[in-house]
Amino acid sequence: MATTTVLTTESPDRWKYLNNILTRKGPYSDETFEPGDEPKAFLADLKILVIGAGGLGCEILKNLALSGFKDIHVIDMDTIDISNLNRQFLFREADVGKSKAEVAAAFVMKRVRGVKITPFNCAIQDKDDDYYKQFKIVVCGLDSVEARRWINATLVNLVGEETLIPLIDGGTEGFKGQARVILPTISCCYECTLDMLTPRAAVPLCTLASIPRQPAHCIEWASVIQWPKERGDLKIDMDDPEHVTWLYTKALGRAKEFNIPGVTYAMTQGVIKNIIPAIASTNAIVAASCCNEALKIATTASPYLDNYMMYTGDDSVYTFTFQHEKKEDCPVCGNLPQALTVDPESTLEKLMEKLQERPETTLKKPSLRTSSKSLYLQAPKQLEEQTRPNLEKQLKELMEEGDELSISDPGMPFNLRFIISFS
Amino acid sequence: MSIPGAPTAKEKKYDRQLRLWGAGGQEALETAHILLINATAAGSETLKNLVLPGIGRFTIIDDAAVTDEDLGTNFFLDDDSIGLPRAQKACELLCELNPEVQGNFINDTIQNVLKSNPEKLKDFTTVIATGDIPTATLLSLDSILYPLGIPLFIVKCVGFTMSCRLVISEHPMVETHPASTVDLRLFNPFPELSALVDEKASSMDDKSKMTDHQHGHLPYVLVLLQTLNEWKSTHDGQPPSNYSQKNEFKSLLRSKMWNADEENFEEAIAAVLPHFNAPSIPSETRAIFQDEKCTSLTKESTSFWIIARAIKEFSEKNGGLLPLPGALPDMKAESKDYITLQNIYKSKARADLAIVVNIVRSLLAELGRDSEEIAESEVETFCKHAGYAKLIRGRSLSEEYEKSPRAQAISSDLSDSTALIHYYLGLRAYEAFISDDNNTQHIAPGAEDSTVDADTEKLNKHVTELLDKLSITHSPELLEGTEKAIGEIVRAGGGELHNIASLAGGIVAQEIIKVITKQYIPMNNTVIFDGISSRTHVYQL
Numbered sequence: 001m002a003t004t005t006v007l008t009t010e011s012p013d014r015w016k017y018l019n020n021i022l023t024r025k026g027p028y029s030d031e032t033f034e035p036g037d038e039p040k041a042f043l044a045d046l047k048i049l050v051i052g053a054g055g056l057g058c059e060i061l062k063n064l065a066l067s068g069f070k071d072i073h074v075i076d077m078d079t080i081d082i083s084n085l086n087r088q089f090l091f092r093e094a095d096v097g098k099s100k101a102e103v104a105a106a107f108v109m110k111r112v113r114g115v116k117i118t119p120f121n122c123a124i125q126d127k128d129d130d131y132y133k134q135f136k137i138v139v140c141g142l143d144s145v146e147a148r149r150w151i152n153a154t155l156v157n158l159v160g161e162e163t164l165i166p167l168i169d170g171g172t173e174g175f176k177g178q179a180r181v182i183l184p185t186i187s188c189c190y191e192c193t194l195d196m197l198t199p200r201a202a203v204p205l206c207t208l209a210s211i212p213r214q215p216a217h218c219i220e221w222a223s224v225i226q227w228p229k230e231r232g233d234l235k236i237d238m239d240d241p242e243h244v245t246w247l248y249t250k251a252l253g254r255a256k257e258f259n260i261p262g263v264t265y266a267m268t269q270g271v272i273k274n275i276i277p278a279i280a281s282t283n284a285i286v287a288a289s290c291c292n293e294a295l296k297i298a299t300t301a302s303p304y305l306d307n308y309m310m311y312t313g314d315d316s317v318y319t320f321t322f323q324h325e326k327k328e329d330c331p332v333c334g335n336l337p338q339a340l341t342v343d344p345e346s347t348l349e350k351l352m353e354k355l356q357e358r359p360e361t362t363l364k365k366p367s368l369r370t371s372s373k374s375l376y377l378q379a380p381k382q383l384e385e386q387t388r389p390n391l392e393k394q395l396k397e398l399m400e401e402g403d404e405l406s407i408s409d410p411g412m413p414f415n416l417r418f419i420i421s422f423s
Numbered sequence: 424m425s426i427p428g429a430p431t432a433k434e435k436k437y438d439r440q441l442r443l444w445g446a447g448g449q450e451a452l453e454t455a456h457i458l459l460i461n462a463t464a465a466g467s468e469t470l471k472n473l474v475l476p477g478i479g480r481f482t483i484i485d486d487a488a489v490t491d492e493d494l495g496t497n498f499f500l501d502d503d504s505i506g507l508p509r510a511q512k513a514c515e516l517l518c519e520l521n522p523e524v525q526g527n528f529i530n531d532t533i534q535n536v537l538k539s540n541p542e543k544l545k546d547f548t549t550v551i552a553t554g555d556i557p558t559a560t561l562l563s564l565d566s567i568l569y570p571l572g573i574p575l576f577i578v579k580c581v582g583f584t585m586s587c588r589l590v591i592s593e594h595p596m597v598e599t600h601p602a603s604t605v606d607l608r609l610f611n612p613f614p615e616l617s618a619l620v621d622e623k624a625s626s627m628d629d630k631s632k633m634t635d636h637q638h639g640h641l642p643y644v645l646v647l648l649q650t651l652n653e654w655k656s657t658h659d660g661q662p663p664s665n666y667s668q669k670n671e672f673k674s675l676l677r678s679k680m681w682n683a684d685e686e687n688f689e690e691a692i693a694a695v696l697p698h699f700n701a702p703s704i705p706s707e708t709r710a711i712f713q714d715e716k717c718t719s720l721t722k723e724s725t726s727f728w729i730i731a732r733a734i735k736e737f738s739e740k741n742g743g744l745l746p747l748p749g750a751l752p753d754m755k756a757e758s759k760d761y762i763t764l765q766n767i768y769k770s771k772a773r774a775d776l777a778i779v780v781n782i783v784r785s786l787l788a789e790l791g792r793d794s795e796e797i798a799e800s801e802v803e804t805f806c807k808h809a810g811y812a813k814l815i816r817g818r819s820l821s822e823e824y825e826k827s828p829r830a831q832a833i834s835s836d837l838s839d840s841t842a843l844i845h846y847y848l849g850l851r852a853y854e855a856f857i858s859d860d861n862n863t864q865h866i867a868p869g870a871e872d873s874t875v876d877a878d879t880e881k882l883n884k885h886v887t888e889l890l891d892k893l894s895i896t897h898s899p900e901l902l903e904g905t906e907k908a909i910g911e912i913v914r915a916g917g918g919e920l921h922n923i924a925s926l927a928g929g930i931v932a933q934e935i936i937k938v939i940t941k942q943y944i945p946m947n948n949t950v951i952f953d954g955i956s957s958r959t960h961v962y963q964l
Contacts, residue, residue, distance in 0.1 A: 011491040013490065013491035013492050013495075014492070014494055014495045015495045015917065016490045016491075016492045016495065016916075017492060017495060017496055017915065017916065017918025017919060017920065018495060018496075018918075018920065018921075020582075020721070020869070020914060020915055020916040020918055021582060021583075021914065021915065021920065023872075024869075024872075024914045025914075026583075026910060026911050026914045026955075027906075027907035027911060028907065028955050059925065062498050062925075063921060063922050063925055066495065066498060066922075067920075067921055067922060067923035068495060082432075082435050082436055083436065083438045083439060085433055085475075085521075086436055086437050086438075086439060086440055086475055086476055087438050087439070087475055087476075089475055089520050090635060091771065092519070093522075100821045111498060111501055112498070113502055174443055175443070175933060175943065211640075211752075211756070211757050211761075212758055213753055213756060213758055213761040213762070215755050241429070248428065258759075258762065259758075259759075259762050260489045260758070260762065264428060265428040265429050265430060266430060266434070266441070266442075268799070270436075270442065275438070275439070275442065276439075277439050277440065277442040277443045278439040278440075279439065279440050279443065279476060279933075279934040279936075280471065280472040280475040280476060280929075280932070281472040281928075281929045281930075281936065282929065282933065282934035283929070284468060284471075284472055284925050284926065284928055284929030284932070285923070285926050285929035285930060285933070286929075288922045288923070288925035288926035288929060289922075289954075289957060291925075291927060292583075292920075292922040292923065292926070292954050292955070292957075293924045295920075296472075296790035296955075302583060302954075302955045303956075305956060305957045309957045309958075310960075313930070313933045313934075313937075313943075314600060314943045314944070315599075315943065315944045316934075316944055316945070316946040316947070316961055317930060317934070317946040317950045317959055317961055318959070318961075319957070319958055319959040321956065321957050321958045359830070393428060399608070400530065
């Protein structure tokens with residue numbers, strides 16, 4: 001294969017197969033799809049953002065680069081850990097400790113010529129609206145509910161005359177996963193489906209403190225009760241082997257005292273870090289599905305997912321593809337406040353505890369207001385002190401039926417709105 | 424610094440997967456040797472997903488040289504690879520992913536290997552066939568691998584469509600990972616359990632004999648069993664059998680609460696519907712017991728069949744009960760009461776296991792084999808999963824294609840134009856097209872813009888020929904979906920789209936992991952994915 005000229009750009013054959021799809025109309029293609037050079041050029045110019053450079057993120061970057069996207073940004077604040085290497089295939093042992101976004105971007109750019117990937121080693125919250133506005137599509141491969149809620153709300157808030165940025169979101173657990181397409185304000189958003197998450201069953205404190213029965217109870221006792229007692233204000237660092245070993249040893253001692261079998265080091269890590277099993281193949285399925293949707297949305301070469309695919313691989317292969325309904329009272333994309341029934345005799349503090357039990361109201365530092373007054377504000381300090389006495393008051397002293405209760409949280413770029421009724 | 428129980432370097436690296444398939448599954452992966460035929464994008468992605476979790480070895484057979492087109496779909500080839508053997512370059516770049524995995528390559532066609540050294544196939548644990556392989560070659564592979572019991576995965580990936588056919592003769596699974604293996608034996612408590620009920624719960628209605636605290640901490644299993652005793656005494660010794668009786672029983676439980684917030688009673692009430700079932704052997708387990716391999720053991724029988732037979736004999740002597748798994752869910756209770764109860768179930772499970780182990784030992788002796796050759800731990804795993812074990816009896820490719828095609832499975836979905844069977848037919852037509860004697864270069868349909876229309880025509884004709892051969896009646900209306908599927912397949916011109924290839928690699932790798940570890944449940948036997956509607960369907964063909 002002798003070539004007489006040095007190729008400065010890639011060979012026209014490189015994208016032959018992708019081009020087949022872009023230059024030929026398919027039986028299912030949208031009527032507006034104009035096959036030819038236009039979708040190719042559009043794809044090359046389109047700016048796309050990838051959030052997360054972990055298990056899904058590595059796959060997503062590879063897939064987008066091999067789908068003809070040329071201008072990709074990636075954000076991830078994490079560094080590479082040894083336990084990432086069984087699936088995050090852009091990283092090697094020598095990379096442990098380095099920025100995921102930077103190593104992943106450099107690897108894909110080296111392997112796939114002609115793609116530009118701009119990495120950011122930071123939190124998504126560090127970027128402002130103007131930054132997010134430059135993208136035509138956002139693809140998310142995250143393991144955090146909080147980060148997903150944040151980017152979802154941010155993209156919904158950005159919707160305007162000229163801006164509507166589709167959000168494609170993937171998630172996995174073991175042999176299962178899901179991929180979904182969110183068209184902010186048009187189709188159901190991440191917040192609309194938050195009640196699908198099953199909250200982690202909390203073990204009552206009295207079980208941990210006095211009647212443990214399971215190895216997990218001993219481990220939680222060590223981290224929730226014994227750690228603060230013996231190590232004071234020091235925060236537990238899940239990645240510090242000394243901390244994990246301390247907890248493991250304590251849990252083991254407790255288990256021995258109560259004749260409870262089964263405490264292991266791996267279980268200790270699993271319980272305190274809430275580790276979710278993760279494998280390369282499931283990441284591959286979910287990331288590929290997300291990027292397939294990105295390609296279809298970017299080029300209109302074929303209809304895209306409307307709007308949710310669930311994959312289950314532990315018993316045969318099963319997918320459930322369906323349209324999740326948009327919620328009219330979604331606090332992010334809906335117009336209506338949600339209904340909330342409260343016990344008028346109960347206190348504001350109790351209400352706040354109750355809210356913590358629901359996935360959609362699990363917040364770090366919630367502040368509560370009605371339209372006429374501030375009930376409890378976390379900051380600034382003076383206002384916190386001023387409103388603190390309200391915590392012990394009964395709800396009937398603070399609000400009336402039909403009042404709108406608004407909850408804000410520094411972690412959330414939106415307010416939750418509730419119409420109160422008394423039980 | 425070494426802490427007893429702390430993970431080794433390898434356990435750290437594989438932590439997230441060991442939580443799924445454990446050390447036993449990992450061991451199976453590490454001793455496996457995978458053959459990939461053709462380093463296509465789908466094939467390379469499949470290997471990536473097996474190299475990362477630490478498969479033992481892989482070999483790639485491929486005679487192609489790397490082209491520019493390959494670089495547009497396959498991440499495990501780079502610019503420096505162009506013109507070099509594809510088997511070699513893909514092998515090199517895949518090996519970079521995990522230093523513990525050994526990769527080999529053979530720069531030749533599978534046809535030549537089959538001709539010169541068919542014995543070679545015996546080296547492999549699993550074979551993956553990808554790319555444009557003609558039907559005759561697939562059937563040759565099938566005829567060698569199927570009798571040997573070596574699973575063959577045939578993967579097709581064209582445009583937005585992929586399919587995977589698992590050809591496997593027999594696949595027994597013990598660790599299917601059910602959500603729970605709890606069997607509380609509520610309807611047939613063993614003596615030790617009944618004795619504990621008498622000791623701890625017989626006076627649960629008597630406020631003079633129990634404090635509120637004791638009453639509120641009585642494990643719900645004992646509450647249920649004690650209340651069942653009472654119920655049976657007024658119902659001819661029978662437990663609640665239908666829905667309304669179960670509701671009546673729940674009301675009875677509620678009436679026994681001393682306080683409105685007794686969690687243990689709430690737990691008892693919630694357990695009525697899921698746990699009040701007459702004991703029976705699940706149909707999957709029964710099928711294993713009735714299988715000829717179970718009823719007539721031979722000198723060559725695998726441990727699965729010998730243990731299955733031992734458990735069958737155990738259940739026959741134990742009123743149709745399987746060995747007790749021994750698991751107990753968490754429940755509101757004092758620590759020591761819970762542990763006592765847990766130990767009662769565990770002791771019973773151990774006693775059942777001991778009996779099964781004895782049967783296994785004598786079966787082995789009767790067969791003239793070493794009576795100790797099956798480890799007790801293997802018998803224990805089976806006993807814990809006896810009600811959840813499963814057997815897949817597969818079908819060979821020659822059965823599907825020639826000897827006994829399942830026309831019914833195809834025809835029943837044909838009238839639904841959105842069914843994925845249309846893609847199956849489209850891909851069969853694709854295979855017929857590249858297998859055509861006149862197409863010696865195996866050129867794909869739609870390879871050139873100029874041939875799209877003629878090739879579409881040919882594929883449609885292949886489908887009608889196939890349906891005629893299967894005696895399936897068809898009409899243009901019935902084939903509306905197939906025509907569209909063919910339109911999509913020809914559109915792709917025989918090319919892989921990276922996303923679909925990557926997704927195929929994920930699905931196939933999951934299935935291979937399940938087959939090699941003999942854990943979880945693989946699909947049987949053909950999965951089709953359509954990337955336009957993002958749906959899969961499994962057909963048994």
